[in-house]
Structures are given as C-alpha cells and as structure tokens.
Amino acid sequence: MEAMTYVGLVAGILTTISFLxxxxxxxxxxxxxxxxxxxxxxxxxxxxxxxxxxxxxNNIPVLAANSATFLLAFSILVCKLKYG
Structure with a gap:
C-alpha cells in the first residue's frame, strides 16, 4: 500500500470517529x-x-471512511426525524 493510502485511511478514521x-x-x-x-x-x-x-x-479509503461515516450520520438523522 502506498503512503498516501495510509494518510487517506487515517484521515477517514479521524473524521468518522468525530461523529461518535x-x-x-x-x-x-x-x-x-x-x-x-x-x-x-x-x-x-x-x-x-x-x-x-x-x-x-476503486478508492478504498474514500469508500471505507464514508461508508462508516454514513452509518453514524444516518443514525443521527433517523433520530432527528424520530425525536424532532
């Protein structure tokens, strides 16, 4: 894996966990x-x-990070729609 792929993965992890x-x-x-x-x-x-x-x-860091981010953000969105 190239060094920039690792940079992308770390960036994705950090931005994803910011929603936790x-x-x-x-x-x-x-x-x-x-x-x-x-x-x-x-x-x-x-x-x-x-x-x-x-x-x-075929950009694995973008795909992985945004898939995980979507799960968290969408769960918040569902709560917003459910609880107002």
Missing amino acids: PQAIQTWQTKSTKDISLAMFLSFCLGVILWIIYGFYT
Missing part, C-alpha cells in the same frame, strides 16, 4: 432539538456521493 460523541449522546438522550435537519440531510447526501465516487474510482 454526537451519535452516542443522541442515542442516550434522544434529544435532537439542537441538531440541524438541513445540515444532516445535505451531509448524508454528500457522503452517499462520496461512497459512489469511491466505488467507481
């Missing part, structure tokens, strides 16, 4: 009143596009 505190807090408190619905909708759409890009360019 918000996801955990949202799951525990079921409070989403201070979360922007528009932001999470547009973010999830952008992440889906990154996943498509990663798939078609």
